[in-house]
Amino acid sequence: MKAEKETPESLESVETTCKPENGLAAIGLDIGTSRIVCSQAPTEFKTQLNAFIGVAYSKFAEQMLQRNGIDFYRHNGELFVLGDGAEKFASMFNHEVRRPMSVGLLNPGERDGFEVIQLILRRLLKKPKPGGSKICFSIPSAPCGMETSLVYHENMIKRFLTELGFESKSLNEGLAVVFSELANENFSGIGISFGGGMCNACLAYLSIPILTFSLGKAGDWIDSSVSVVTGESATRVRVRKESALDLSAPPSHKIDEALHIYYEEMILDLVRSLTRSFVESRNLPTLDKPIPVVLSGGTSKPRGFREKFENALRATNFPLAISEVRLAADPLNTTAKGTLMYAMYDN
């Protein structure tokens, strides 16, 4: 399905990508289930919620969106509200946003999903310079049995970026965390991204990925689970989670209580699965010193998350000695920073 040319920002209108002084322009892209983050400099990030909401077209709805400054476009008789605007709109009308991606990959149940991703990417990306811009985008580790879906997901994005004129390559999300956060440790350690759709982990030694792992249970799972037991919409749960949750303090609210429970469950599940995966792996190198674990991603942001995770990790017989568990400096942008680094690699 092709979108009608009613996008508020056509590709031709976007500004031209800045080119570094030397070499090609480089862009890092974190295409997550929850958010898409674009980075063109280590401290310069642009982000949009990877979500949309469709409302039946009416003059009234169109005017209302315009009045509230919400980006939208008209698509097959519907008004699609994209990115951050979708959340605002959903919150206003107690609707659920629709997700172009699910469990880290293109959502097969969302027929307009990829179209939406393209539109969001067009908003975030600057037009490539003649001569080419390098772009690196993140991809998850394929959940068990979904390897072919990953191939499809990766190639669809790559094809689109190529159409836009970028020279693109992909990078595992866990490894992107390692690239971003473990430079001081010579890129040796475990990077974990707690995203919306899944958790991605990568054990790297000297930047070489030794073992990657993913768990299809992350922020969205927490939101939907809490939503089911509390009767609140998942969107509201997410807003609450991102704004007020403190895992280090006893819960004072019904939603918080449920969030505590599901956070703990997710952490335990991840630690158990990670431990099992590492124990069963024949690929573990013999490391002669403890390695760090870095946590990143929106789901890792609540206060007390790091401590909870560390306690859970240290309570298991994890097969590798861990020196520290730390939170990434900028958890929401860590993956994008890692992909940017990889994009700049060939410059």
Place this chain on the structure above:
Amino acid sequence: MRRFLSAFAADHDTAVIKPSALPPKEISRLIETVSLSIENPLLKLKFIHAALDRYAHTCRVMVVPSLDAKLTKQVLLEALDLLVPGHRIIIADPETALAAEKPLRRIRAPRLSQMTVLIGLVLVMSTTYWVQARLGIKAHNAAVPIYRWATEGLERKSESTPHSSISAKLESPADWGVRSAKAADSSPQATYDAASLPEIWMVEEKSGYEFYSNGLNISTEFAVAGRPRRYRTFDRADGALSEIKERPAGLLYHTSEGDVAPFERRFNRLLNRRTRELLQYIKQDHLYHYVIDRFGRVYRVVNETEVAHHAGFSIWSDESDVFLLLNQSFIGICFEGRWSESLNSDPPDGASTSATLRVITRAQLEAGRLLTDWLRQKYHISDSNCVTHGLTSVNPQKFLIGHHLDWAKDFPFRDLGLSDKYQKPLPSITEFGFAYDDFFLQVMGRPWPGINLAMGQLQARADRDKISYETLRRKLNRRFAHQLAQLRGETEGDKDFGRADLSQLTNALDGQP
């Protein structure tokens, strides 16, 4: 990303790298050590990938399962070179330089701050001009034992207990006496007095070489002028300081502990290049008097009547004199090779030619004999003063032997017409109460017979004086500090005094119970 990550790039999750495909630990550690010094994350990532890539490439080209540590430096240089194409970059690392000057010196860890600054400078500056390398092959060669020893948990712990007295580890004199006798029986060569040899004279001297009647050919291409010898010794009986002496009193044998290419025809160019780099470095810092390369070519670097900086803190004695700081009194002869290669060989018995030939080539052995004969005859050097660096090197702050360990075993004394000094009571113990520690045992496996013999003598002396072994040891330690202080004024130009404040010795002694 190149070969190492190409599999990853092609198939992100199923084709992660197997640990077996990673470089050996030693190489990984060296890569880590260097990359820790690079602050820019992107440069660091590029360096690591380039180093791994060069490693993989070299392994493939050379059809070997893993890259020998000998080629590690080359791999790293090439990796750095990839970052700045068209420029040759050589790591200027003061720590490895120091270690090069002091082969097999025990170093806890490289000084990363220094490396950071220097490598950073190299990386930046090399984009505009060639970096003049300070180090030759020996400097980076020494890096191998440094990081190996520093990172495999073998480094000396400050709290490690010196093995200073006779313990269960000490074999009975009868035991090692038997072994010593066996070793002597199997000796392929008899010990002889150089004076008894037919006269050795210079047959020809031309620009660049000297030829002697025993077949010794000395290249003088790398010869450099140095500082004249002036030293004093201590009378072994009463500790009296001697008059100033200028004639070399002994020979001290070393190994370069550098990267040595495999001794095969196909590495001929590399072998030659390494030797020249080594010689350049030795010349620059006046490190040895003579170097014997892998083909048995003998090079004079520092004239034997001048001082070379080869011995560091070192102790030896003959029948009458005690020598401290052998730079001043001994001639340094360096065999290009890696003594550490023999660490896993047989226990030291001083007579194992096969073990020796793991360190040096037969041509070096022959050349070593010719050079030894000539020097001994020329300077009337007694057999008792022909010894190895590993037997003489000490740590003066901790009163420990084996600070450097090159030729601490497997030196072919008998092949060079010398008596086996591994069987001789170690002067640093008998004269000054030095000891060894756990680290020494970890490296050496067990002490050589002369150590046990020396400790036995010391114990007998303590019994005779009716004092404890430790008390006697402390007394002798103080004697060492005192004698060293006496020499200070005599050896003003010696680098070793620059590195060790004598007050540290006093503190060390004061800290003793």
